[in-house]
Amino acid sequence: MSKRARAEEIFKRLAAAMPAPKGELEHINPYTLLVAVVLSAQATDKGVNRATEPLFKMVKTPEQMIKLGEARLIDHIKTIGLFRMKAKNVIALSRALIEKHGGKVPRDRDALETLPGVGRKTANVVLNIAFGEPTIAVDTHVFRVAQRLGLAKGKTPREIEDHLVKVVPENYRQHAHHWLILHGRYVCVARKPKCYECAVREVCPFKPKTPAPDVTKPAPRRAPEQRAGQRQ
Numbered sequence: 035m036s037k038r039a040r041a042e043e044i045f046k047r048l049a050a051a052m053p054a055p056k057g058e059l060e061h062i063n064p065y066t067l068l069v070a071v072v073l074s075a076q077a078t079d080k081g082v083n084r085a086t087e088p089l090f091k092m093v094k095t096p097e098q099m100i101k102l103g104e105a106r107l108i109d110h111i112k113t114i115g116l117f118r119m120k121a122k123n124v125i126a127l128s129r130a131l132i133e134k135h136g137g138k139v140p141r142d143r144d145a146l147e148t149l150p151g152v153g154r155k156t157a158n159v160v161l162n163i164a165f166g167e168p169t170i171a172v173d174t175h176v177f178r179v180a181q182r183l184g185l186a187k188g189k190t191p192r193e194i195e196d197h198l199v200k201v202v203p204e205n206y207r208q209h210a211h212h213w214l215i216l217h218g219r220y221v222c223v224a225r226k227p228k229c230y231e232c233a234v235r236e237v238c239p240f241k242p243k244t245p246a247p248d249v250t251k252p253a254p255r256r257a258p259e260q261r262a263g264q265r266q
């Protein structure tokens with residue numbers, strides 16, 4: 035099977051399994067999406083959503099963020115890793131949006147990438163979700179899953195992105211990164227991929243496949259003191 039034919043089949047199957055894939059970062063508008071993506075570096079979407087739920091009730095624009103100020107922003111996001119640096123970046127990017135872009139998030143990769151804390155991946159996510167551009171953001175899940183599926187090869191996210199842009203059929207490009215992220219988060223997980231419940235296993239070259247757990251085997255017995263400890 036050629037790489038292209040495999041890509042077509044993979045995305046046909048992922049699309050059938052997840053017809054309306056969506057990013058899991060909560061947001062209200064392009065600005066709150068940008069802030070959420072900046073906060074999500076090396077953090078889970080769930081953790082970011084917990085912090086931004088009350089924050090985005092008060093702050094929906096760069097002007098409101100500047101008014102809130104760095105110290106109070108830190109209070110909202112201190113459960114997220116690297117919160118001090120992220121708070122600085124969010125305040126600085128909000129200021130840059132006001133000064134250079136009339137308070138709006140620009141629909142332009144170069145302009146996005148000049149904002150503090152915004153790299154290529156964040157720009158790709160914003161262009162895709164906020165503006166409907168068929169960009170492919172490569173995070174840790176996409177990086178791993180694309181290689182296991184034989185869609186891309188590379189040592190850097192940029193190399194993987196460039197391969198994917200070439201191989202993903204155009205009609206699947208818009209949602210490609212969502213399908214790969216969700217597939218990586220819930221099925222093709224890092225340590226023990228759930229090949230036994232995978233929608234694309236017949237066209238996936240990754241070996242060895244993880245066998246289905248043996249449900250006929252009794253659960254391992256625990257020491258009596260462990261069981262007693264649980265009752266306390």
Ligand code: SF4
Nearest residue numbers: 222227229232235238
């Ligand atoms: S078959 Fe296994 S390795 Fe291949 S994509 Fe599915 S879960 Fe991942």
